[in-house]
Amino acid sequence: MIEYALPLSCAAAAAAVSARWNWWRPLRRGLPVLMYHKVGVPPPASKLKKLTVSPEEFRWQMGWLKRHGYTTLLFREMHDILEGRRPSPEKPALVTFDDGYANNAEIAFPIMKELGVKGNIFLVHDTLGKENDWHDPATEARLKMMTWAQVDELKASGVMDFGSHTMTHLNCADAPIEKVRAEMAEAKAKLKERLGFDPVFFAYPYGAGAYLPKVREAAYLAGYRYDFSVRQGIAPWPWKIEMGPLPRLFIRGDDSRFDFHLNMTRGKARF
16 A cells, blocks of 8 residues: 555645646736735735735846846837837736825835836825725725825836726726716826826726626726726737736735746636
């Protein structure tokens, strides 16, 4: 029996690895769109720690992109490429942040500026200069959001670009469609007035409604040209509207570096 024990244990270990990670999947090509929320240290009692990536790991991840030859794009650069106004780099990538937390400006931005990596932030208009009021403080500490002064600083740097994430972090699947349409249009108009350019990139809060035809139609009727989901995967490149919302790579705070590698090369690390 002993002679079979080692091969069986090795097979069991290999099966466990295969079940946990997607290392065996074929390499994926396309546009990796990295999705972050917060960079820093989560509150001790946070139930959403996976949404916060440590500064050390974030720096390593941005360095990984540089070491592997990726060219990170601003939203407006991606738009110019898809409109035929500039050539595409060989290995494009998008770094995106949802919501517009102050730590994006205070922690992530200096790292990206130092390393020469570009990023993009989906702003929740009505929370700028305030807190993320979609968190119930009884169960999850609220966090500071970026101020308009920080938005202006990041825009002037040429390192960050901006898109829309509704006025109030609206759940677009649950809200009446009239409210969805109104928030999408108002957020776009107010951001355009304040930023000085037309923000045609949109991400659905919570990913909600991204694959509901009436919600997606509302986004395009509001004037957005690109919409992003939270579905895990590498986006097709070049991308077209009929391909559906762009999937993204959710970079978790509890990801290992092997997870990050698999996300970038296979489009998914875990089952």
